[in-house]
Amino acid sequence: MTASTAVASASTTRAAAPGTYLNPVLDAGPEVDHGDPFVLEFLGEYFLYYSGPTSIAVWRSSDLVTWEPAGTALTGAPAGHWAEVELWAPEVVYRDGEFVMYVAATRRGGPARTSGKAAGADGGDDEQRRQGVARSRSPLGPFVWDDTPLVDEWSIDAHPFLDDDGSEWLFYNVRNEETRHADGTLGCGNVVDRVLADGRLAGEPVPVAYPSEPWEAHPEGGQYWNEAPFTMKRHGRYYQMYSGGFFGGDGYSLGVTVADSVTGPWTKASRHPIFTSGAHVSGPGHHCVTVAPDGVTPYAVYHGYVGDGYGRKVHADPLFWAGDGPQLGLGSTRPTSPSGLPQALPPKPVYDADVAPFHLRAWMEGAVTLVDGVGVALDGPVPCLVEAAYDGEALTVRRNGAVVARRQGPARPQLHCGTVLHSALTSRLDVDAEHVLAAGEEVVRAWGGGLPVSCSLAVSGRVRVELGDEVLEVDAAPDAYELVTLSSPAGAAQLRVTAVGPARVADVVLAARAA
Structure with missing residues (x-):
């Protein structure tokens, strides 16, 4: 939700045994706050962004756990622009050769405010805080601001979501009279609105997660938070993982709300929260979900505090589905917590020719490709993501995230036509x-x-x-x-x-x- 202070020249992590890693995966020093991390996978590489007071840093990795600094992706706009300072919660989506960063910012003109162990607001006008967009032709930037904000009210924490049918949606966080707790206490909550073909919003936001639970409040009272949405689809249902509570304290945790339609109604899961502070890491939250180098295993990347030290550090844990929703990390029951123990490295692609089911993820260019005979239009010289999953009975093919074909019967992980820029094939x-x-x-x-x-x-x-x-x-x-x-x-x-x-x-x- 808030800003980081400075960027170190290299990632510092504890030593781990071969084949394992230890959290945090990114800790650039005791004075650095890496709040609200987001990871983009593109052409087999990972790009990590996080909040900053006047700029957004970018780091890169090939394995999700070893990160190197790659410069500055975005800087605050010149004086007079709506996005001068406090660049919060960047999320980047790739569309047709363009990288679109959703990021909140504001004008100068407010007091500095402390936020416990995290960096606070630093001179920005909180009432003018808006959700906006910046664009680039490279994941490294430089990203260029749009002239006007995307949302014309107090708003942060945007999360773009592509449904199976290709429709685009934006989940984001607002603070207004409707997002107060039932007892009248100030609060913020998550909404969703449809993204139109021109990139604007339809202007019809509907509630997704509004303050309702005791753990979502500041420990001293006075305010509630439901923020940092990340939405996934499974069993034909929509699951939004959100962060609740005060981001600057140990009570910050992850909850889940569920719906049968992207526009709701949404209902919070009965077991709350699902991911909380543990013995080694506290205040885990504001996560994103990406895939391991094998192209399919989901990993959650989130921030959390290590011990009593200052600043949120970046952590990564595998994400599982556990019957009635998502689960972060291992553990027989929920809520789970960051373990602080060695974990196996995120898996690499492994294909066993004797196994029928598979998942293929391929970045391609060209006019068209055939996935075991199923035709998929590509984007010419612009990279296009093609995914094929076979469960032993049916083949499902996606293009840039949207389902474009389903076919019953045997399938093989074969691509014909087009140029493969990067691929990962795993028996799964x-x-x-x-x-x-x-x-x-x-x-x-x-x-x-x-x-x-x-x-x-x-x-x-x-x-x-x-x-x-x-x-x-x-x-x-x-x-x-x-x-x-x-x-x-x-x-x-x-x-x-x-x-x-x-x-x-x-x-x-x-x-x-x-x-």
């Missing part, structure tokens, strides 16, 4: 269905590979999980899902889940991994 099966089982009933998923395979699934009740030579007995609560993970170093013919008693199984994910 993702089954988002829920299975309700009686004692003795099974869920079986064929695999067939000889390379190491990892598995995650959500379980409620008692089950026996078999993956290759690995066997796991799970006794989960009957009224709530728990995340279960296991792996088989020698591969597996299949995954078999057998109900010992009444049980539910959901969100089965299998993926080939490197030996």
Whole structure:
């Protein structure tokens, strides 16, 4: 939500054993605040941006955990412009050869305000704070401001979202009379509006997450926050993860609200919050979700405080789906917390030719490509993202994020025509269905590979999980899902889940991994 102070010349991280990493993945020094991080993947590289008082820094990485400074992406506009200072919460989307940065800013003219362990506002006029846009032809910038703001009221924390049908939406944060808590206390909340073909908003924002829970308040009272939206779609439903509470304190956490339509109605999940302070990291929040180098495994990148030190540092944890919503990091129950322990590096692409399901992510240029015979129009000399996912029964093809084709029957990860600029091919099966089982009933998923395979699934009740030579007995609560993970170093013919008693199984994910 607020500003960083300065950019160090290099990332400083603790030493980790080979094949692992330790959070934070970006800590540029004890005087630096890296609030509101956002990561863009483009042509196989990652670009990280975060808030700044007068500029937005950009860092780059090839693996999501080792970051190097890459300069300044955006600076505050000259005097008299609406976006002079306090450049907050940048998110960048790539469209047709252009990089569009959604970022909030304001004019000079306000007092400096402290914000606990985070950098506060520094001389900007809070009443003139607006959500706007800057543009560039490179992810490194320089980005150039639009002349006028996108939203003509107090607004921050924009999050662009592309639906399966290609429609574009903007989630963002506002503070007005409607976003007050029911008791009248000041608060801010998230709304969503449609993005028109010319980039303007339709002007019909609808509520998504407004203050309602005790944990969303300042610990000393006086204000509530629902902010920092990030929206994903699964099971045909929309899940918005948002940050609640005071960003400058330890109570800052992540919550979830859910809807069957992008325009709602939205309902907050019953288990709140889902990601909170832990023993090593406090105040985790304002996250984004990107994919690992394998092109498909989701990772959440967020800020948090390490110990009692000043400034929010950048952290990365795997994101799982756990039956009734997303979960950050490992743990059998929610809320989870940043562990502070070594984690396996984000996975690289691994293709096992003996496994039918796959996920292919390819940046391409040219007029057209064929994905195992399915034609996809490209963008000529401008990079175009083509994704193909096969679950063993049907092939789904996306172009720049939107679904353009579905085909039943066998499929192969083959591209014909067009030039591949970067690609990642991984053997992966993702089954988002829920299975309700009686004692003795099974869920079986064929695999067939000889390379190491990892598995995650959500379980409620008692089950026996078999993956290759690995066997796991799970006794989960009957009224709530728990995340279960296991792996088989020698591969597996299949995954078999057998109900010992009444049980539910959901969100089965299998993926080939490197030996």
